[in-house]
Amino acid sequence: MRKLTPLVLCLIVCSLTAYSQNTKKRKTSFNARNSANSDFLDKQWWLGFKAGVNFSKAAVDKSYGVYSPSNYEASVIDKKYDDWSGVGAHATVEVTFTLRQFSLSFQPTYRNSKFSYANHYEWNDAGEPQLILDYKQEQKVDWAELPLLLKYDITQTKLRPYVQVGAYYAFLINANKSVQTTGIDYASGSENKFTEPDIIVGASDLFARKHWGLVFGAGVNYHVGNIRLNLDVMYRKGMSLVNSTENRFGDPRLSGTGDVMDDVKLNNIAVSLGCLFPLRFLSSGFQSIDRP
Numbered sequence: 001m002r003k004l005t006p007l008v009l010c011l012i013v014c015s016l017t018a019y020s021q022n023t024k025k026r027k028t029s030f031n032a033r034n035s036a037n038s039d040f041l042d043k044q045w046w047l048g049f050k051a052g053v054n055f056s057k058a059a060v061d062k063s064y065g066v067y068s069p070s071n072y073e074a075s076v077i078d079k080k081y082d083d084w085s086g087v088g089a090h091a092t093v094e095v096t097f098t099l100r101q102f103s104l105s106f107q108p109t110y111r112n113s114k115f116s117y118a119n120h121y122e123w124n125d126a127g128e129p130q131l132i133l134d135y136k137q138e139q140k141v142d143w144a145e146l147p148l149l150l151k152y153d154i155t156q157t158k159l160r161p162y163v164q165v166g167a168y169y170a171f172l173i174n175a176n177k178s179v180q181t182t183g184i185d186y187a188s189g190s191e192n193k194f195t196e197p198d199i200i201v202g203a204s205d206l207f208a209r210k211h212w213g214l215v216f217g218a219g220v221n222y223h224v225g226n227i228r229l230n231l232d233v234m235y236r237k238g239m240s241l242v243n244s245t246e247n248r249f250g251d252p253r254l255s256g257t258g259d260v261m262d263d264v265k266l267n268n269i270a271v272s273l274g275c276l277f278p279l280r281f282l283s284s285g286f287q288s289i290d291r292p
Contacts, residue, residue, distance in 0.1 A: 046096040050230060050274020054090055056115045057083040061263040064248060079117040079262060086114025090270060103151040111143045113268060129186050136180040137259055141207060142173040147215055160221045169212045177203035205247045206261050213238040228276040238265035
């Protein structure tokens, strides 16, 4: 029995050594797989598309008018802007590079923006009204925008909220303007209301060929397999004029309706829905939110 004891002890030591070595191999293999997963998550290219609606506000730098009042302040006939009322549309192609929680995103965009304002004029004689004219002016402008954004993911979960900041440069594609005219004529001794046919003209010459601004926003990504579904809200603050200062009085049809463009910068709020696809390590057995 004593002769067998050293042999039994030797077998136990060998078994423990083999088990320990096997465990180390398993851990090494597991960590290698996790390292590949982390590489996918920490460094990734995304390509996608998004679209949505936007609302604009004209920020007036300086007012201009066709008429110059002689017996009251010119501010009385300043334009009344209808802020955030016109609904525009936009479509975006997004190319994003992600490194851990930070992303650099280039988002070429086609944007249709709308904003409107109203003019009100009165002519009186000895305190009695003679003629009242009201004009409603609506601008529809198409831009090609080139925004560059820096994003930060607040969490690294399946549902990932983020904030973003950047700048954009925009080029004019096309612009149209419509004018609605209504009024009341008292000259005949009675109240005669009238409505003129709408004037619709091409107005590209009234707008600047390019402008730029800053972008601030937030959003959320939701991971479905290897795909990101996206919802974001972006606020664009115009930093340069969107109107042409050289062609302000260039269209006699509009000047005849009492209209001339102010110096304005355009602010915009956009809401978008989209979808992003990863460009690295695509495979059926690996998801973009896998974690060790």
